[in-house]
Amino acid sequence: MEEEFPGKLRGNDGAGYSSIVISNAGGRKQYVQLVGHGIVSYDAANGQLLWNYDRVANTTANIPTPLINGNHVFCSTGYGDGGTALLEISPSANNSLGVKEVYYKSSKELQNHHGGMIMIGDYVYMGHGHNNGFPACVEWKTGKDLWKKERGAGGGSAAVVAADKKLFFRYQDGVMAMIDTDTKEYRLLGKFKLATHNGESWPHPVIVDGNLFIRDQDELVVYKIGK
Secondary structure, three states, X not given: OOOXXXXXXXXXXXXXXXXXXXXXXXXXXXXXXXXXXXXXXXXXXXXXXXXXXXXXXXXXXXXXXXXXXXXXXXXXXXXXXXXXXEEEEEEEOOOEEEEEEEEEEOOOOOOEOXXXXXXXXXXXXXXXXOOOOEEEEEEOOOOEEOOOOOOOOOOOOEEEEEEOOEEEEEEOOOEEEEEEOOOOOOOEEEEEEOOOOOOOOOOOOEEEOOEEEEEEOOEEEEEEOOO
Protein backbone atom coordinates (compact mmCIF):
# COMPACT_ATOMS: atom_id res chain seq x y z
CA MET A 1 0.00 0.00 0.00
CA GLU A 2 2.83 2.43 0.77
CA GLU A 3 4.33 2.07 -2.73
CA GLU A 4 1.03 2.40 -4.59
CA PHE A 5 -0.45 5.20 -2.50
CA PRO A 6 2.15 7.90 -1.77
CA GLY A 7 1.23 10.38 0.94
CA LYS A 8 -1.31 10.09 3.72
CA LEU A 9 -4.76 8.75 2.88
CA ARG A 10 -8.00 8.80 4.85
CA GLY A 11 -9.07 5.64 6.62
CA ASN A 12 -6.96 2.72 7.83
CA ASP A 13 -4.94 -0.10 6.32
CA GLY A 14 -6.79 -3.32 5.62
CA ALA A 15 -9.26 -4.81 3.22
CA GLY A 16 -12.49 -3.50 4.72
CA TYR A 17 -15.66 -5.57 4.38
CA SER A 18 -17.09 -4.86 0.93
CA SER A 19 -17.24 -7.17 -2.07
CA ILE A 20 -15.44 -6.64 -5.37
CA VAL A 21 -17.54 -5.43 -8.31
CA ILE A 22 -16.73 -5.31 -12.02
CA SER A 23 -16.73 -2.06 -13.98
CA ASN A 24 -16.04 -1.32 -17.64
CA ALA A 25 -15.79 2.43 -17.10
CA GLY A 26 -13.65 4.24 -19.63
CA GLY A 27 -13.65 1.14 -21.83
CA ARG A 28 -11.44 -0.76 -19.38
CA LYS A 29 -12.49 -3.88 -17.48
CA GLN A 30 -11.56 -3.30 -13.84
CA TYR A 31 -12.20 -4.59 -10.35
CA VAL A 32 -13.55 -1.95 -7.98
CA GLN A 33 -13.70 -2.32 -4.21
CA LEU A 34 -14.09 -0.29 -1.04
CA VAL A 35 -11.10 -0.99 1.22
CA GLY A 36 -9.71 0.61 4.36
CA HIS A 37 -8.32 3.59 2.46
CA GLY A 38 -11.36 4.15 0.24
CA ILE A 39 -12.30 3.08 -3.29
CA VAL A 40 -9.66 1.35 -5.40
CA SER A 41 -9.75 0.05 -8.97
CA TYR A 42 -7.41 -2.50 -10.54
CA ASP A 43 -7.01 -3.47 -14.18
CA ALA A 44 -8.59 -6.90 -14.72
CA ALA A 45 -5.92 -7.80 -17.30
CA ASN A 46 -2.72 -7.08 -15.39
CA GLY A 47 -3.56 -6.06 -11.82
CA GLN A 48 -2.35 -2.47 -12.32
CA LEU A 49 -3.82 0.16 -10.00
CA LEU A 50 -5.96 2.39 -12.21
CA TRP A 51 -7.35 4.90 -9.73
CA ASN A 52 -8.26 5.43 -6.10
CA TYR A 53 -10.50 7.76 -4.09
CA ASP A 54 -10.29 8.13 -0.32
CA ARG A 55 -12.76 10.85 0.69
CA VAL A 56 -15.48 8.41 1.78
CA ALA A 57 -13.09 6.27 3.85
CA ASN A 58 -13.71 6.16 7.59
CA THR A 59 -11.32 5.12 10.34
CA THR A 60 -13.47 2.32 11.83
CA ALA A 61 -14.90 -0.10 9.24
CA ASN A 62 -15.48 0.39 5.52
CA ILE A 63 -18.35 -1.92 4.62
CA PRO A 64 -20.89 -1.09 1.85
CA THR A 65 -20.16 -2.50 -1.61
CA PRO A 66 -19.90 0.23 -4.31
CA LEU A 67 -22.56 0.44 -7.03
CA ILE A 68 -21.56 0.56 -10.71
CA ASN A 69 -23.51 2.26 -13.50
CA GLY A 70 -21.72 2.84 -16.82
CA ASN A 71 -18.81 5.21 -16.19
CA HIS A 72 -20.03 6.04 -12.68
CA VAL A 73 -19.34 4.61 -9.22
CA PHE A 74 -21.70 5.34 -6.32
CA CYS A 75 -20.10 4.74 -2.91
CA SER A 76 -20.94 5.31 0.74
CA THR A 77 -19.60 4.57 4.23
CA GLY A 78 -20.60 5.39 7.78
CA TYR A 79 -19.14 5.77 11.28
CA GLY A 80 -19.30 9.54 11.37
CA ASP A 81 -16.33 10.36 9.13
CA GLY A 82 -17.32 8.63 5.91
CA GLY A 83 -20.05 9.93 3.63
CA THR A 84 -21.36 9.36 0.12
CA ALA A 85 -19.91 10.20 -3.28
CA LEU A 86 -20.58 9.76 -6.97
CA LEU A 87 -17.48 9.29 -9.10
CA GLU A 88 -17.09 9.54 -12.88
CA ILE A 89 -14.33 7.52 -14.54
CA SER A 90 -12.85 8.45 -17.91
CA PRO A 91 -9.72 7.72 -19.98
CA SER A 92 -6.67 9.86 -19.25
CA ALA A 93 -3.05 10.14 -20.38
CA ASN A 94 -0.55 7.26 -20.33
CA ASN A 95 -3.20 4.59 -20.94
CA SER A 96 -4.65 5.24 -17.49
CA LEU A 97 -8.01 6.34 -16.12
CA GLY A 98 -9.02 9.52 -14.38
CA VAL A 99 -11.50 9.79 -11.52
CA LYS A 100 -13.72 12.86 -11.07
CA GLU A 101 -15.81 13.57 -7.99
CA VAL A 102 -19.29 14.50 -9.26
CA TYR A 103 -20.47 15.21 -5.71
CA TYR A 104 -19.69 14.37 -2.11
CA LYS A 105 -22.09 14.36 0.84
CA SER A 106 -20.86 14.26 4.41
CA SER A 107 -21.88 11.45 6.75
CA LYS A 108 -24.40 13.81 8.37
CA GLU A 109 -26.08 14.31 5.00
CA LEU A 110 -25.99 10.72 3.74
CA GLN A 111 -24.24 7.57 4.88
CA ASN A 112 -24.81 3.84 4.67
CA HIS A 113 -23.49 2.44 7.95
CA HIS A 114 -23.72 -1.13 6.67
CA GLY A 115 -26.47 -3.25 5.20
CA GLY A 116 -25.85 -2.37 1.59
CA MET A 117 -27.51 -0.30 -1.11
CA ILE A 118 -29.79 -1.20 -4.02
CA MET A 119 -29.72 0.65 -7.36
CA ILE A 120 -32.96 0.47 -9.36
CA GLY A 121 -32.98 2.67 -12.46
CA ASP A 122 -32.15 6.25 -11.52
CA TYR A 123 -32.44 5.68 -7.77
CA VAL A 124 -30.45 4.13 -4.93
CA TYR A 125 -32.36 2.74 -1.94
CA MET A 126 -30.54 2.37 1.36
CA GLY A 127 -30.65 2.79 5.10
CA HIS A 128 -29.12 6.11 6.17
CA GLY A 129 -27.39 6.98 9.43
CA HIS A 130 -24.91 5.60 11.92
CA ASN A 131 -26.62 2.70 13.71
CA ASN A 132 -29.78 3.80 11.94
CA GLY A 133 -31.74 2.50 8.97
CA PHE A 134 -33.65 5.61 8.01
CA PRO A 135 -35.14 4.61 4.63
CA ALA A 136 -33.62 6.70 1.83
CA CYS A 137 -34.41 6.99 -1.87
CA VAL A 138 -31.50 8.80 -3.51
CA GLU A 139 -31.47 10.18 -7.02
CA TRP A 140 -27.98 8.86 -7.67
CA LYS A 141 -27.07 11.31 -10.45
CA THR A 142 -27.64 14.31 -8.14
CA GLY A 143 -27.40 12.86 -4.62
CA LYS A 144 -30.82 14.22 -3.68
CA ASP A 145 -32.73 12.17 -1.07
CA LEU A 146 -36.38 12.13 -2.15
CA TRP A 147 -37.69 10.76 1.15
CA LYS A 148 -37.73 12.52 4.50
CA LYS A 149 -35.12 11.22 6.94
CA GLU A 150 -37.35 9.51 9.45
CA ARG A 151 -37.25 6.34 11.52
CA GLY A 152 -38.36 3.24 9.66
CA ALA A 153 -40.26 0.23 10.96
CA GLY A 154 -37.40 -1.10 13.07
CA GLY A 155 -34.39 -0.01 15.07
CA GLY A 156 -30.69 0.07 14.28
CA SER A 157 -29.07 -0.38 10.89
CA ALA A 158 -30.90 -2.12 8.05
CA ALA A 159 -29.72 -4.79 5.61
CA VAL A 160 -31.54 -4.33 2.32
CA VAL A 161 -32.63 -6.53 -0.59
CA ALA A 162 -35.12 -5.93 -3.41
CA ALA A 163 -37.61 -8.15 -5.26
CA ASP A 164 -40.65 -7.45 -7.48
CA LYS A 165 -40.08 -3.69 -7.20
CA LYS A 166 -40.31 -3.85 -3.42
CA LEU A 167 -37.65 -3.33 -0.75
CA PHE A 168 -37.08 -5.65 2.19
CA PHE A 169 -35.35 -4.05 5.16
CA ARG A 170 -34.00 -6.34 7.87
CA TYR A 171 -33.46 -4.19 10.92
CA GLN A 172 -30.80 -4.73 13.53
CA ASP A 173 -33.45 -5.29 16.23
CA GLY A 174 -35.06 -8.20 14.36
CA VAL A 175 -37.87 -6.38 12.58
CA MET A 176 -38.50 -7.21 8.91
CA ALA A 177 -40.19 -4.56 6.76
CA MET A 178 -41.49 -4.40 3.19
CA ILE A 179 -41.30 -0.94 1.60
CA ASP A 180 -42.58 0.39 -1.71
CA THR A 181 -40.07 1.72 -4.25
CA ASP A 182 -42.33 4.72 -4.92
CA THR A 183 -39.89 7.61 -5.33
CA LYS A 184 -42.45 10.25 -4.31
CA GLU A 185 -42.81 9.13 -0.71
CA TYR A 186 -41.80 6.50 1.83
CA ARG A 187 -44.56 3.89 2.06
CA LEU A 188 -44.38 0.98 4.50
CA LEU A 189 -46.29 -1.99 3.09
CA GLY A 190 -45.93 -4.35 6.03
CA LYS A 191 -43.69 -5.52 8.85
CA PHE A 192 -43.23 -8.40 11.29
CA LYS A 193 -40.88 -9.56 14.02
CA LEU A 194 -38.46 -12.30 13.04
CA ALA A 195 -38.90 -15.65 14.79
CA THR A 196 -35.39 -15.57 16.28
CA HIS A 197 -33.08 -12.84 17.50
CA ASN A 198 -29.90 -14.53 18.72
CA GLY A 199 -27.71 -11.55 17.96
CA GLU A 200 -27.65 -8.34 15.96
CA SER A 201 -29.70 -8.88 12.80
CA TRP A 202 -26.89 -7.82 10.46
CA PRO A 203 -26.68 -10.65 7.87
CA HIS A 204 -28.21 -9.64 4.57
CA PRO A 205 -31.57 -11.22 3.71
CA VAL A 206 -31.81 -13.34 0.56
CA ILE A 207 -34.91 -13.93 -1.59
CA VAL A 208 -35.15 -16.94 -3.90
CA ASP A 209 -38.31 -18.16 -5.64
CA GLY A 210 -40.62 -16.33 -3.26
CA ASN A 211 -38.75 -17.49 -0.16
CA LEU A 212 -37.08 -15.09 2.25
CA PHE A 213 -33.95 -16.59 3.85
CA ILE A 214 -32.79 -15.14 7.17
CA ARG A 215 -29.59 -16.26 8.86
CA ASP A 216 -29.47 -15.58 12.60
CA GLN A 217 -26.17 -16.73 14.09
CA ASP A 218 -26.30 -20.55 13.75
CA GLU A 219 -29.97 -20.71 12.76
CA LEU A 220 -31.65 -20.30 9.37
CA VAL A 221 -35.27 -19.16 9.12
CA VAL A 222 -37.23 -19.22 5.85
CA TYR A 223 -40.48 -17.37 5.15
CA LYS A 224 -42.75 -17.82 2.15
CA ILE A 225 -43.46 -14.31 0.90
CA GLY A 226 -44.52 -15.01 -2.69
CA LYS A 227 -48.10 -13.96 -2.05
